[in-house]
Each structure stands twice: as C-alpha cells, then as structure tokens.
Amino acid sequence: MxxxxxxxxxxxxxxxxxxxxxxxxxxxxxxxxxxxxxxxxxxxxxxxxxxxxxxxxxxxxxxxxxxxxxxxxxxxxxxxxxxxxxxxxxxxxxxxxxxxxxxxxxxxxxxxxxxxxxxxxxxxxxxxxxxxxxxxxxxxxxxxxxxxxxxxxxxxxxxxxxxxxxxxxxxxxxxxxxxxxxxxxxxxxxxxxxxxxxxxxxxxASFPDARIVVTGDEAQEAAALLAVDKDDIAIGATRAARRAFGLEREGAIRPRPAADLLGREDDLSGFDRAERAAVTRALTRAGGNISAAARALGVGRATLYRRMARLGLNRK
Structure with missing residues (x-):
C-alpha cells in the first residue's frame, strides 16, 4: 500500500x-x-x-x-x-x-x-x-x-x-x-x-518477606499472584489476582485471610489458627521436610503428623 x-x-x-x-x-x-x-x-x-x-x-x-x-x-x-x-x-x-x-x-x-x-x-x-x-x-x-x-x-x-x-x-x-x-x-x-x-x-521483589501464592493457571496471559504474610494474611495481589478475587482494582489491598480468598475451609479460631500458622511456617522453612519441621517446633514426628491432620495440613 x-x-x-x-x-x-x-x-x-x-x-x-x-x-x-x-x-x-x-x-x-x-x-x-x-x-x-x-x-x-x-x-x-x-x-x-x-x-x-x-x-x-x-x-x-x-x-x-x-x-x-x-x-x-x-x-x-x-x-x-x-x-x-x-x-x-x-x-x-x-x-x-x-x-x-x-x-x-x-x-x-x-x-x-x-x-x-x-x-x-x-x-x-x-x-x-x-x-x-x-x-x-x-x-x-x-x-x-x-x-x-x-x-x-x-x-x-x-x-x-x-x-x-x-x-x-x-x-x-x-x-x-x-x-x-x-x-x-x-x-x-x-x-x-x-x-x-x-x-x-x-x-x-516488592514483597520480599511474603510467601507468594500462584493462584491461576501458569499458561494464562497475566500473572495471578498473592503475597501472603507470616500470619497467612494476603497483603498484596497482582492485577490478574485482583480481578479474579474481586479485590481493590488499584493501590494497596485491604488485608484478608488467604484462606478466605482461596476458598479453603477454615473453621479454626483462636489458638488453632495461630498453631496452624506456626506449623505452616516451620514446614515452609524446612522445605516440606517433616523431621526438620518437627525439630524446629520441638515435637516428635508423630505429634506433628497428628497436629497437621487436626489443622487440615495433611501433606502427601
């Protein structure tokens, strides 16, 4: 032309x-x-x-x-x-x-x-x-x-x-x-x-102290990620995640329990939630190694398995 x-x-x-x-x-x-x-x-x-x-x-x-x-x-x-x-x-x-x-x-x-x-x-x-x-x-x-x-x-x-x-x-x-x-x-x-x-x-890099949760399909066009703090509270979200979960379109998001956003059943309260957060942190730091996580928590492997089952943290 x-x-x-x-x-x-x-x-x-x-x-x-x-x-x-x-x-x-x-x-x-x-x-x-x-x-x-x-x-x-x-x-x-x-x-x-x-x-x-x-x-x-x-x-x-x-x-x-x-x-x-x-x-x-x-x-x-x-x-x-x-x-x-x-x-x-x-x-x-x-x-x-x-x-x-x-x-x-x-x-x-x-x-x-x-x-x-x-x-x-x-x-x-x-x-x-x-x-x-x-x-x-x-x-x-x-x-x-x-x-x-x-x-x-x-x-x-x-x-x-x-x-x-x-x-x-x-x-x-x-x-x-x-x-x-x-x-x-x-x-x-x-x-x-x-x-x-x-x-x-x-x-x-914008949430260096947070755990990053991939919430969408890796093949999708935009990255759907949540930033979750040590207490399992979502403190950040990419644009795709904001759209997926109906979060604030722009700016800081209102902190919400990650379990609520991800649709997990979470009927725990009080000390149970605190214990689950502690166990989750120990497992994460140990890279999923049960023995290492149990030592960090000062309990035996069998005890940790029982607590994980009660807290809904069963892992394969």
Whole structure:
C-alpha cells in the first residue's frame, strides 16, 4: 500500500460511523481526539538526556529486574532483525536490545531510547495503543496510523505493577519487509510470556518477606499472584489476582485471610489458627521436610503428623 492510499484509508475509516473494530477505534482516537495527521512524517519526540536519566532512575529497580528477561527475549528474536524495547507507562522508551547491524534503521525510525511512542504523539502503534487499551496486541505494517510507520511490525504486551496500575509496555519491533502475520503471532507468544515473567519477578521483589501464592493457571496471559504474610494474611495481589478475587482494582489491598480468598475451609479460631500458622511456617522453612519441621517446633514426628491432620495440613 502506498503512503497516499494509506493516508486516505485512515482518514476515511476514522471518520466513518460504521467502522467499529478496535483498530479503527484507535485510528479515530488518533485523528479526532489527538488531532494527528496520518501523513505527518516527523520522527517521534525525544526526551532530553537529563529527562531520560530521570525517568530511568525513577524505575531503576524495575529495569534491573527486567534486564535478564529482556536479554532472554532478545536471544530468541534478535537474530531475525528484531528490536526489543521496554517503555514506561507514558510510552517513553527506557531500555532496549538491538543488533548493531540493525541499529541505524531503528534509530532512523525513532525506535530508540528516549523516544516517545504514546498514542497521543504517534497515533496507532504497538507501544502506545497497548498502553491505552491495556492489552497484548500486534500492529502490523499498514495497521499503524502514521504512514511513516507502515514499514514496521510491532508486537506488544502491557506490564502491570504490584499496585495494579499499568507500569510499562514490552515491545518487539521488526523492520523486515518479509515479516508475516504468522511469525508475528509466534513472537507475540514470547512477548506475552516475557511480560508475565517481568511482572512476576517485580511483584515478588516488592514483597520480599511474603510467601507468594500462584493462584491461576501458569499458561494464562497475566500473572495471578498473592503475597501472603507470616500470619497467612494476603497483603498484596497482582492485577490478574485482583480481578479474579474481586479485590481493590488499584493501590494497596485491604488485608484478608488467604484462606478466605482461596476458598479453603477454615473453621479454626483462636489458638488453632495461630498453631496452624506456626506449623505452616516451620514446614515452609524446612522445605516440606517433616523431621526438620518437627525439630524446629520441638515435637516428635508423630505429634506433628497428628497436629497437621487436626489443622487440615495433611501433606502427601
């Protein structure tokens, strides 16, 4: 598709009252809400060196934890000419992985650290639209709003912080002319998995003294984790877990017994609950070793087995 034809199509679809797809909704936002011109060929805005350093410093721990995951993703897609990017919640690129041979092309396109890829600035694109819609998506070539971006494919997934708020976007962009929709989907699965891994490791690091409970299917798109304290009280939850258990959408959650959230029968009270918490801690510290847990509690193995049975802690 030529640049002229693409511009005409975007304008027509953006002004149409009939077009209702998610893509045309994004085109419409780009043109009508943000006042952008699909034919504008200017590069994305770039943050100054000082602003980029400030943004990176504000997310220093997150970037440190995300780094190894970016490395793994790049090891899978880098040789095929892909650029791995990590942005903040505003669409500003904070970190990336790219081959030296491909660097000039991506720098010319503005897919570089410090570039602003928000939808409000660049129109429909993988990073910006992912952040607006809060979902995993692929923007392939002429699905972009701007004609200057129709030569690239962008595959993105959102990353949610431990407070349930959107914190970043993970992007893999390709400059290959032969990039296919099928190949984009394969990359998309890796992007989603990596975003989930980054979200999980950052959540775990945010609750260093808590026990982390995986509450959902490991194969699902988002990480459903609960942070549980030494008294078996849930004190933190990822966005997926918040949605699953009807918890506060954002911010700190109201502490609740983990047993209540997980649907476990818990008719114990008083000293029984305290004893179960103590036994659970001892077993956890001992890695499930009954003999070691019994020694830590100062009781015999048989006694510990009886108490576990009474407290509903039978283990295979």
């Amino acid at each position: 030529t640049a002229r034809n693409h511009t005409d199509l975007v304008v027509e679809q953006s002004q149409s009252r009939v077009a209702t797809s998610a893509l045309t909704a994004s085109w419409r936002r780009s043109m009508l809400k943000h006042g952008l011109d699909p034919g504008d060929r200017r590069q994305p805005d770039r943050a100054s060196g000082a602003e980029l350093s400030q943004r990176r410093e504000a997310m220093e721990e997150f970037l440190r934890l995300a780094g190894p995951q970016l490395d793994r993703l790049y090891s899978l897609v880098g040789l095929s000419g892909c650029n791995v990017l990590l942005t903040d919640a505003d669409g500003l690129v904070l970190d990336q992985r790219v081959a030296e041979a491909d660097a000039r092309q991506f720098r010319d396109w503005g897919l570089w650290q410090g570039a602003n890829w928000s939808e409000a600035v660049q129109g429909t694109n993988g990073i910006g639209t992912c952040l607006v819609e809060g979902r995993h998506l692929i923007i392939h070539r002429d699905e972009h709003f701007s004609t200057r971006n129709i030569g690239m494919s962008c595959i993105d997934a959102p990353i949610w912080g431990p407070d349930g708020r959107l914190i970043a976007a993970l992007d893999v962009s390709s400059a290959r002319a032969d990039q296919t929709v099928h190949y984009n989907r394969l990359i998309g699965a890796q992007v989603a998995q990596t975003a989930r891994a980054i979200e999980s490791v950052f959540f775990r």
